[in-house]
Amino acid sequence: MASTIRVGVVGCGFYAQNHLNSWHELRREGADLTAVCDVDPAKAEAAGGNFGVPHYTDAAKMLDAEKLDVVDIVTRHETHRPLAELAIGKGVAAIVQKPFATTWDDCVAIVDAADKAGIWLAVHENFxxxxxxxxxxxxxxxxxxxxxxxxxxxxxxxxxxxxxxxxxxxxxxxxxxxxxxxxxxxxxxxxxxxxxxxxxxxxxxxxxxxxxxxxxxxxxxxxxxxxxxxxxxxxxxxxxxxxxxxxxxxxxxxxxxxxxxxxxxxxxxxxxxxxxxxxxxxxxSEPWHASQEGAFNACQHFLDCLKRGVPADTSGEDNLKxxxxxxxxxxxxxxxxxxxxxxxxxxx
Ligand SMILES: NC(=O)c1ccc[n+]([C@@H]2O[C@H](COP(=O)([O-])OP(=O)(O)OC[C@H]3O[C@@H](n4cnc5c(N)ncnc54)[C@H](O)[C@@H]3O)[C@@H](O)[C@H]2O)c1
The missing domain is CATH 3.30.360.10 (Dihydrodipicolinate Reductase; domain 2)
Known part of the structure; x- marks a missing residue:
């Protein structure tokens, strides 16, 4: 069982702040927030500065430069498929925010790519x-x-x-x-x-x-x-x-x-x-706390599954349903x- 999971977060916008804070808090349970990435340089820099980790504006470069166990994709739906396929292509596990992707075909393509490569895949469905x-x-x-x-x-x-x-x-x-x-x-x-x-x-x-x-x-x-x-x-x-x-x-x-x-x-x-x-x-903080706490619990679940090498409750295959x-x-x-x-x- 792995004791540490190195996490790279892609997308440092509005909702990603909850993921970044969750991974940071989960360092006590073995999460290592290793690097962050956003195509907007100001957002990438701010997140890197806030959490004391290197920042990138290109996910491919982050994946090449850093040794990651999982990429947490917190961009909007249009970019989910290319970013998930990028991580899977590099042999890195992926978590994708909901909605899984823009179309059914995109979702299936991501699941099939992960299956074929034997890569762990989850959807951050947090309610x-x-x-x-x-x-x-x-x-x-x-x-x-x-x-x-x-x-x-x-x-x-x-x-x-x-x-x-x-x-x-x-x-x-x-x-x-x-x-x-x-x-x-x-x-x-x-x-x-x-x-x-x-x-x-x-x-x-x-x-x-x-x-x-x-x-x-x-x-x-x-x-x-x-x-x-x-x-x-x-x-x-x-x-x-x-x-x-x-x-x-x-x-x-x-x-x-x-x-x-x-x-x-x-x-x-x-x-x-x-x-x-x-x-x-x-x-x-209220009123978002219920959603934020759901995001934390979801990250905690993903961390536990990654450490144990078991599928998440909200795996890619599950989320297709x-x-x-x-x-x-x-x-x-x-x-x-x-x-x-x-x-x-x-x-x-
Ligand atoms: N689960 C929930 O409760 C919940 C709540 C809000 C949003 N969300 C989801 O979170 C996702 C993000 O939403 P948001 O409101 O944070 O959007 P946002 O627009 O605030 O943030 C997205 C960020 O991704 C960056 N980005 C876009 N393409 C990129 C790429 N190729 N590489 C790196 N960075 C890139 C953008 O520059 C932006 O900073 C969406 O899928 C949304 O549905 C979920």
Whole structure:
């Protein structure tokens, strides 16, 4: 088992700060943040300076100059495939931020390249790593509510996410590809794989090019049904950002996670309640702390898997199933019908 994992971070923009801080904190567990890279020299230099490591403006040069065990790609989706293929081509493991890539074909190409070269590959899909969501999964796995049969999982906010991510105004796909993807992944995490999906999208914000609201209905292979909702145009106050709220019904009980991350569990007629909020870390702050802590937990999981040489829970192959559902949701909305995410069965 490797005791140290040398990490190179590519992309030092908005969200990468959470990865950089996570790897830095994880030095106690064997992460060695070795180098950083951004095509924007000012961002590369700032990150290198903040974390005391060499900085590069060219990922290929970083890979040639540094001995890395893993490249953590925190750029936007258009660059994920070339950067992942670069790392894989050099025999280095790769972690790719969500969305995995721009198209299904790109995602499959990355997974196939990694498979062929025998390279470890993971997708930084982090909602399922958030402490509250881990808690919900533990309750389900304990059997307290019996087999889950129905769920509503939602991320509905009006928080000004355009301020930190102005590129959202011009994306071709927004609500489902950016945040619905996380909620769909949670639906898989809690209720298992999906047989088909229906979806209605809305573009309620005229300043935004794509949909900023989506309402999806999923039939799971277990026969369970879930409703997955996401919007960046909610009006209610208090705004729950960045909390994911949910209700899951099982054969013998139910779980409700309400605003403020209060969880109520009904098990065989007995109700218990507790607070399941994300703890603050030294470098996290409200309201982003829930997301930041999910990113930390995801990095910690990847570090552990890399040290042990085992696949991540959100491996490339696993994340194809989430990405296929994103594609299926857009198709369902466009064609006004339920769509099977057939393409992820490519290896069945
Ligand atoms: N998981 C989450 O909760 C979450 C939240 C926000 C963003 N994200 C994801 O993180 C990714 C990055 O988003 P962001 O908001 O930080 O974007 P950003 O635009 O702020 O940062 C991206 C950075 O990548 C750099 N870059 C682009 N091409 C590069 C290349 N070839 N080599 C090196 N650097 C390059 C850019 O100069 C920029 O600094 C996206 O995929 C986004 O979906 C995830």
């Amino acid at each position: 399922r790593f958030q402490t509250p969501m881990r808690h919900v999964k533990r309750v389900i796995d304990s059997g307290a509510i019996g087999r889950p049969t129905w769920a509503r999982i939602n991320f509905r906010t009006g928080y000004d996410i355009y301020k930190t991510q102005p590129y959202f105004y011009n994306e071709e796909r927004l609500a489902i590809a950016d945040v619905g993807i996380h909620v769909i992944d949670l639906a898989r995490f809690f209720l298992g794989e999906v047989a088909h999906i229906s979806c209605e999208t809305q573009r309620r914000n005229p300043k935004v090019r794509a949909e900023e609201t989506a309402t999806m209905m999923l039939r799971h292979e277990s026969d369970a049904v879930s409703v997955v909702e996401c919007t960046y145009g909610a009006r209610k106050l208090p705004d729950p950002f960045p909390e994911t709220l949910l209700e899951i019904e099982g054969e013998t009980g139910a779980i409700v996670v309400g605003i403020g991350l209060r969880m109520s569990v009904t098990s065989n007629g007995q109700v218990s309640e507790e607070s399941i909020g994300s703890p603050l870390r030294s470098w996290t 989430t990405f296929a559902l994103v594609d299926a949701a857009y198709k369902a909305a466009e064609e006004k019908r339920a769509v099977e995410p057939e393409n992820w069965r490519r290896k069945a």
